[in-house]
Amino acid sequence: MKQKLKKTYRKLYRHFGPQGWWPARTPFEVMVGAILTQNTSWQNVERAIANLKRARVLSWKRMLRLNDRALARLIRPAGYYNIKTRRLKNFLHFLQERYSGDLRRMKEGGTSRLRQELLGINGIGPETADSILLYALHKPIFVIDAYTRRWMVRHGLAAPQLLYEDLQKIFMEGLPADTALFNEYHALIVRLGKEYCRKTKEKCAICPLRDEKL
Ligand code: SF4
Missing domain, CATH: 1.10.1670.10 (Helix-hairpin-Helix base-excision DNA repair enzymes (C-terminal))
Known part of the structure; x- marks a missing residue:
């Protein structure tokens, strides 16, 4: 084998x-893309991310401050936008509560513990968790x-x-x-x-x- x-x-x-890979400017953009790409094409994700950039909200703090309706409107091109809004918000709350939004601190964690934490977030499955670990946090998974x-x-x-x-x-x-x-x-x-x-x-x-x- x-x-x-x-x-x-x-x-x-x-x-x-x-x-x-991954076609993104920052680790946070990778994380958002990994959630948005569930059940849709990358082209649609790009359109949603372009909307977030245009609205200047592609940061965990700004996205968290947006109300759900506004966020759903921006990510609409990625499809399932209400579900994905909830998933993004779940992830953002996790980032805030567990790491105060500090991705460098998050990266210091061990791979299996981080994986368990990500899988504990409602709406984050193994493929999304591993994409975040590999492409945003550069963990060997x-x-x-x-x-x-x-x-x-x-x-x-x-x-x-x-x-x-x-x-x-x-x-x-x-x-x-x-x-x-x-x-x-x-x-x-x-x-x-x-x-x-x-x-x-x-x-x-x-x-x-x-x-x-x-
Ligand atoms: S198309 Fe798929 S099944 Fe066919 S040779 Fe390529 S990898 Fe194998």
Whole structure:
């Protein structure tokens, strides 16, 4: 498995090149993006974030001061805006109460404790928590998403019924705990899933991983 994971990474990197993730200016923007991207495309998230920037509220203090209706209006392009407003507010209250909004202090915490804290916030699931840990706080944790699961199942690397943590364990045990590697690998899998390993009409014949498929 270790060799397979490394070989796949090399092939994807050679094919696609560096992905430059996460596309955001600050760790806080990454955190907001990680919550907004649930069940929507990145394009829609960008529009919502542009609204927050235009309104000059992309900071934890200012967002927390906004009333729910105003925040929902700004993040509307990201869809499910009422639910996401509640999730953002839950997260902002956590940031304020636990870390006084100090992301540097938050970053000093151990990965597993931080993960438990994030998972304790209503509306933050494993993928969102791990995206925040990896891309905003630079913790060495592998993010699993639907693209990862699809590719692994199609290549016989994992059974379809495996849980998020089981899939994550495969990467965490098969690769060195390297933040830069985890960052790039996940981004490359997303690219693979969007361009080749699609939900329907996958393009195996021209996919960079075609020789790896059983
Ligand atoms: S070869 Fe086919 S199944 Fe494998 S990753 Fe590429 S598109 Fe997906």
